Amino acid sequence: MSIQALLTEYGDKYLQALLTTWRLTVISFAAAFLIGIVITVLRVCPIRPLRMFGDFYVQIFRNIPGAALLILLVYALPYLQIIFPYDACVLIATILIPSAFCSEHLMSGMNTISPGQIEAARALGLTFFQMIRRIIIPQALRSTVLPMTNLLVATMLTTSLASQVPMRPRDLTGLVSYINTRAAGGVAAFVISAALYCATALVIGAVGSLIDRKVRILR
């Protein structure tokens, strides 16, 4: 089928799939971002067991393939009498993995802060949490806008895991499988989804650069 024919027949489904991909991406990234910050705070806090937990968390979720994690959630957890809906399984996978990367980015962002600033904060009498909230996290965030932009794109691409479970409505990748099992959509069906992924990524990239220029810290 030609691209034109596919769009005529499945146009509304593509739109729905795009919105689904966007929805998964936004939820995943927002949650991953918050969890990433919390994990990062644990990784630098004065309490050793919490630091170890934070490092362990990152090692696990940074190094596990998304598909493997999803299979675990969908097929292994039911043996423990834990059954999540399909879309929840997808979201858990697409939150946990990016959250580990988010924490790694923040850790490298922290390295851009001169140790002297931390000493100054301590000398002024700031507590650990005041220092984290006012000095460390703000600077780490502002110096990692571009890596975070990449993470957002990567998170979007990770949401294609949704195609591996019978989730409704389908995401962009899931829709391609759907079309190709019903009709001979062929490569064209892929091309449309790919174009939509790329367009979204371009917008994310442009907005990221804009934000980066606005908040970058003069040194």
Add this chain to the structure above:
Amino acid sequence: MSQSETPVIELKNVNKHFGDLHVLQDVSLSVKKGEVVVIIGPSGSGKSTLCRTINRLETIDSGEILIEGEPVPQEGRKLAELRSRIGMVFQSFNLFAHMSILDNLTLAPVDVLKIPRKEAREEAMKLLERVGVADQAKKVPAQLSGGQQQRAAIARALAMHPKAMLFDEPTSALDPEMIGEVLSVMTELASEGMTMLIVTHEMNFARQVADRVIFMDGGKIIEENTPDAFFEHPASERAQNFLKTIRDH
């Protein structure tokens, strides 16, 4: 002690090692209210380390450090509270890079002392006025010269109404033409009665403002005297050599 008043800063037999290096050897000293004490000595003599142990940016192995008669707490909220009472100025300014100069000054008063923001801002502007960088208040640190940054850093410490100020080589990272502006702020501070402990290489400044000069070498206090007596007639051979090397330049 003839003085009935408790010293603001007191060190008793403080020892510290960096690995095998004994960087502070049985150091005792006290700084009274309103006193300006200058520590000089060759690099590696332990003078910066000494300065940093007072608000526990460096821990000590043995001995005692008292601030207004109270021992410096080990950690946590109590230590933070004590630090808030002692101002510190660093060699590399250490202003918060992501904040305006004004926000640098109001952060700790608002967050630590819980002073209302509006009041903190007014006070901060007065302090910036006093150190001569009020017109830079809205800029971020990187937009200021080194001398301006250091003056702002002094104002940031003053915004906490400290009981004493520690200066850890405040002019060592500055271009020569900017040293004067920082020293004049410090001189003014000293004349207003601020209790100050200053680690510096500026001998003329030490001579002018110090009530007492402490000469350190090899982790020990070698000599302690009034500036005139110390600079005119250093008692120890090490101090004589040190002053000679400096003057020969």
